[in-house]
Amino acid sequence: MAAPRADTLQSVELADGVEIQLRVAGLTVRSMAYMMDLLIRIGIYIVAAILAFWLLAGVIGPQMTGGLMMLFMFFMEWFYNVIFEAGPRGATPGQRSMKLRVMSLTGGPVTLAQAVMRNFLRVVDFMPGLYLTGIVCMLFTKRFQRVGDLVANTVVTYADPPPVITPNVEVRAERRAPSQVLTREEQAALLQFIERAPLWADERRLELAALAQPLTHAPGVEGLRRLCGMALWLQEPEEKRAAPPPLKGASLFQS
Amino acid sequence: MTPAQFEKNIEPRWQKLEKLLTEAEKSKPAVAVEELPATFRQVCHDLSVAQHRMSPQRLTQKLNALAIRAYRVLERRSAGGWEAFVRLFLVQFPQAVRAEWKLFWWCTALFYLPAVLIAVITPAHPEWAMALLGPDSMVQIESMYGESSKPSDYVRENFGSEFAAFCFYIWNNVSIDFKTFAGGVLGGVGSLFVLLFNSIYLGAVFGYVHYSGNPMTLYTWVVAHGAPELTGLVISAMAGLRVGLSVLRPGRLERRAALVLAGRKAMPLLIGAAVLTSLAAVLEGFWSPLDLPPAMKFTAGGVCWLLVAVFLMFSGRRQADAA
Numbered sequence: 085m086a087a088p089r090a091d092t093l094q095s096v097e098l099a100d101g102v103e104i105q106l107r108v109a110g111l112t113v114r115s116m117a118y119m120m121d122l123l124i125r126i127g128i129y130i131v132a133a134i135l136a137f138w139l140l141a142g143v144i145g146p147q148m149t150g151g152l153m154m155l156f157m158f159f160m161e162w163f164y165n166v167i168f169e170a171g172p173r174g175a176t177p178g179q180r181s182m183k184l185r186v187m188s189l190t191g192g193p194v195t196l197a198q199a200v201m202r203n204f205l206r207v208v209d210f211m212p213g214l215y216l217t218g219i220v221c222m223l224f225t226k227r228f229q230r231v232g233d234l235v236a237n238t239v240v241t242y243a244d245p246p247p248v249i250t251p252n253v254e255v256r257a258e259r260r261a262p263s264q265v266l267t268r269e270e271q272a273a274l275l276q277f278i279e280r281a282p283l284w285a286d287e288r289r290l291e292l293a294a295l296a297q298p299l300t301h302a303p304g305v306e307g308l309r310r311l312c313g314m315a316l317w318l319q320e321p322e323e324k325r326a327a328p329p330p331l332k333g334a335s336l337f338q339s
Numbered sequence: 340m341t342p343a344q345f346e347k348n349i350e351p352r353w354q355k356l357e358k359l360l361t362e363a364e365k366s367k368p369a370v371a372v373e374e375l376p377a378t379f380r381q382v383c384h385d386l387s388v389a390q391h392r393m394s395p396q397r398l399t400q401k402l403n404a405l406a407i408r409a410y411r412v413l414e415r416r417s418a419g420g421w422e423a424f425v426r427l428f429l430v431q432f433p434q435a436v437r438a439e440w441k442l443f444w445w446c447t448a449l450f451y452l453p454a455v456l457i458a459v460i461t462p463a464h465p466e467w468a469m470a471l472l473g474p475d476s477m478v479q480i481e482s483m484y485g486e487s488s489k490p491s492d493y494v495r496e497n498f499g500s501e502f503a504a505f506c507f508y509i510w511n512n513v514s515i516d517f518k519t520f521a522g523g524v525l526g527g528v529g530s531l532f533v534l535l536f537n538s539i540y541l542g543a544v545f546g547y548v549h550y551s552g553n554p555m556t557l558y559t560w561v562v563a564h565g566a567p568e569l570t571g572l573v574i575s576a577m578a579g580l581r582v583g584l585s586v587l588r589p590g591r592l593e594r595r596a597a598l599v600l601a602g603r604k605a606m607p608l609l610i611g612a613a614v615l616t617s618l619a620a621v622l623e624g625f626w627s628p629l630d631l632p633p634a635m636k637f638t639a640g641g642v643c644w645l646l647v648a649v650f651l652m653f654s655g656r657r658q659a660d661a662a
Contacts, residue, residue, distance in 0.1 A: 146499075
């Protein structure tokens with residue numbers, strides 16, 4: 085039984101058979117994108133109203149102008165999000181500013197019908213006010229989907245992969261085979277540990293290495309040294325470099 | 340093969356894919372991109388291998404992002420433009436209504452029966468309609484369709500006011516259609532509520548005008564645009580109920596899948612209803628206020644109802660046979 089995951093990655097199998105992982109966006113960042121869009125929309129309304137009643141009203145009369153404003157409001161209210169989300173970028177300006185993107189749950193871009201569906205159902209998500217229904221629905225679905233997302237089969241994801249910091253650090257530990265056969269998950273954990281360990285403080289490394297004491301059979305710095313050695317062995321089982329074995333007292337991580 | 344070797348092996352492939360994608364994402368690709376699908380599959384394969392071998396995260400994340408990007412490009416499609424929209428309205432919409440004919444008749448009955456019931460009992464028991472309408476609406480109705488009103492009262496002075504009225508009807512009535520549909524996702528309750536509320540209110544207005552006003556004014560005014568407008572409302576409620584029923588009775592499907600499927604089925608209904616209501620707004624804005632003899636208004640109104648009925652019954656039948 086796998087432990088519950090600590091990240092928001094959602095696996096989706098593409099039609100081509102490969103499994104991709106979507107980084108689903110949560111409540112806060114989506115709210116901020118919504119607020120951005122709200123500000124943009126208010127801005128557009130103000131500009132349009134000024135233009136219409138200043139310039140247009142003199143030419144075609146106040147009644148025609150009022151009518152055009154109503155049509156404009158109708159389209160802004162219902163189709164602002166639809167047009168942007170169904171467009172090539174799959175995101176409204178607000179969503180783009182937060183580096184978000186709307187995707188179909190199949191991994192593909194959102195179709196026009198999906199965009200219409202998820203945005204028209206905002207009416208329900210908004211009820212009884214401040215998107216309460218949508219928020220509750222997001223908290224109870226594992227892909228953070230509001231009602232509109234559920235019906236349209238869409239998710240809001242981050243557009244870019246997370247930034248990866250690769251420390252240029254040499255790990256000076258003696259390569260050694262693990263004392264027992266490791267499962268794939270355990271191997272992955274070790275490999276991720278060696279990848280990320282240079283970014284942490286010494287205390288943190290020791291703390292985490294202490295968890296692997298059943299494997300290393302050694303406490304403290306010696307345990308960390310053995311753990312790093314096993315990770316190095318996993319990375320490259322056969323010795324090729326003719327590097328001298330690290331000195332006993334030398335520091336483990338050296339940039 | 341060590342992880343480092345693997346990384347070096349696959350690098351030319353994903354770099355090639357990256358280059359092809361940058362080209363294909365432009366609106367007019369200059370260089371040929373036929374190799375894109377094949378390269379995409381290779382990189383997908385590399386991604387699977389990398390995932391299986393627990394390659395470093397930066398590698399799997401990069402390949403993952405590339406695969407998503409390429410899939411978006413490959414799956415990209417245009418919405419089909421106006422031709423697809425016309426086809427949606429003329430063919431798929433009536434087909435969708437006929438496919439759900441039971442639901443259509445339920446909604447029609449739920450809309451018209453309470454209205455007729457209220458309208459019929461109002462002249463004998465006006466207190467029901469009065470309670471429903473409230474004093475403000477009654478004053479308004481008196482001023483619009485009162486005993487001294489004539490059908491010609493609705494002639495507007497100029498084109499501008501007709502256009503403004505048209506825009507208002509689009510904004511107000513089509514928005515009501517959309518909201519009626521959206522309410523349906525709550526197990527159909529929202530759509531039913533809007534449908535019944537409008538039905539009872541409409542019945543009360545008609546009944547009250549019969550009781551204390553000049554019905555002729557009202558009928559000549561509404562007879563033409565009523566056909567597409569009321570049908571549009573009934574069908575948008577029907578679209579909402581389609582989605583709502585899928586939550587209540589998903590049948591053999593999982594609830595989530597049933598919801599998605601119902602959403603797809605409801606789409607042509609919703610768009611069709613919106614187009615009908617927009618047509619009603621055109622009629623209500625430009626035709627209904629014309630000063631014409633009642634006989635002509637009623638003839639035109641009858642034609643409108645007939646057209647809507649024939650359209651829903653027969654449009655797109657041949658395409659259904661061909662398909």
